[in-house]
Amino acid sequence: MNTVSVQGLTKRFTLRGRKPEYRSISDWFKLGRSAGAAQRVRSFAALEDVSFEARPGDVIGVIGRNGAGKSTLLKILSRILRPTEGSFVLNGRVSSLLEVGSGFHVELTGRENIYLNGAILGMRRSEIRSKFDEIVAFSGVETYLDEPVKHYSSGMYMRLAFAVAAHIEPEILLLDEVLAVGDAEFQKKCFGKIEEAGRRGLTILFVSHSVQAVNRLCNRALLLEKGRLIQDGPVKEVTASYLHSGLESSGERIYQDLEHAPGDDCVRLRRVRVCSRAGVTQTAVEIGEEFGVEVEFSIFDGSVALFPLITLNNEWGPLFSTVDAGTELHGHPRTPGTYRFTVWVPAHLLSPGTLTVSVAVYSFRTYREHLSDPDAVSFVALETQGGARGHFAGYMAGSVRPLLDWTEERC
């Protein structure tokens, strides 16, 4: 049984140039004088013909660039905006959280705001009353419950607002980047709540700019581009193609035209790819898993000792270079033919992001750079399992994310 069924949803906004959306007295007069004069009305499709369905347990991330229509989709499903065309059916109790603390009023006390906000989120009075203590405990603002929330710190305010939201019990949950608030400890609580909700069989639609968050929380993703749904599938695939859109290569590059491939008369580059142990080309790798960078060269000159070097770069520059530490000092000559080198990058080394592979081949008898391709392929490093992050959900700095041992003792 589908809980969400969306059919051909289209939303067009009307832009009337500099003319405001509302009418003023001066317009009435103009209307009288030039009635029937064609107004230059432009319309802009924020969403076009979007259809999808969802079942219980689907935790769907909605991704796309600014203006792709993510928020419009969520607002239509939340019934804040009316679709221009199309229809949808939501089967079950719906809660939508487009912001935390909707309807919070600074003059009201924490207690009063819990009741008002709970009602705004669709809870019944008896429901709020029975969950009241739990909400207060979750927020951790017990001592200030009867103070107006204008005296709260912004952190307390947010925690209280989220605590109410976390205690609604919908069957369909619509979420808009509300997780971007609060400190790390609190984010962890929230992520936990959402993961738990997904396991309980809720249908969740989660709009976010953060591919990381979508990867952690969702099992399916929708990719929107200029109002259209261009991809719907497993979260890893969709996020990978989102990150790659705009990048030239993805996971593999084959140099078809050998004459123009990078290299010289000694050696030329044939192919570069990122792959798993099973030999499958990867556009996205899981940082908790080992993966290989595979490079194929055609060697034409058997007399030169060639020395390949592979470098991984992140968006700030080179992350590390690697050479075959087992070969002799300056490489060795190889009989002409095609050779494949694979370097295995261990699990728990990279931190998430987009990486590129640079490939170069040198010889050192007389120093010579035979081949260099600084941007051979690119791939995405994803973090979907605990790994070095554990259950921490906040921002983690650094270009690498090794999984290290921690000890703790009381002194």
Added chain:
Amino acid sequence: MIAVKSSRPPLLATLAECANYRTLFFFLTIRDLKLRFRQTAVGVLWALVQPLMPMLIFAAVFGRVLRPATGPVPYMLFVLSGLAPWAFFANAVVIAAGTFVSNYNLLNKVYFPRALLPAAAVSACIFDWLISTVFLLGLMLVQSFRPHAGWFLLPAVLLWGIVLAMSVGLGAAALIVIYRDLKHLFPFLVQLWMYATPVIYPLAMLPLRLQWAAGLNPMAGVVESYRWCLFGGLLNGQLVTLSLLSTAVMLIGAGVVFQHLESDLAERA
């Protein structure tokens, strides 16, 4: 189950949904009520002061200069019995009219039946009318009026006034979203409306043949019936009937205007 199509939902479905949001209606009313009196020195006493102040002014100025004939009822009481329903009505509709524009952030982030906002604003003002009615009855007892059967009809008049205020508030709130000039014009129109209603002058000041026509103004019916309940005496049946009819027209008109705009409020507010 929620099924949404691109066409506007029928009015009855919209109204039926309001019933599911009783809790929200209750808490919005409580919010509006609390916010009006919170952190003021005399608190709820303001509900009484609001009609009392103009009463003193009108009694001092109008009562001395024009000396309207109000029969056995002292002019002071007469004015208060007009201002009690009027202060409620004027306060309620002006506050309700601004609710869509001032709650834009809520409209744009959460779904709930939109009519709840002006309706809660109106119901938060009911309290004022109750207080001033009790005060009036007390004042009458002090002035040795005897309680009579008409007093028991007061709830019906209150209900009439509430329905009227909700209609006008709802219609105005929706129109103001589209015609922003109304936001500034509306309080002024309401003020003018008071002078078109027998609040500070008796209906008897109009020529007898024309008194029924005052019923075109639905508030005239509310005020006249309220007075009749309090003091007894004569009630112009034609006027009341006409006022009831014009209340129905207002109710339907507001419903139509509101329904036309409801589902696009977030876009236009």
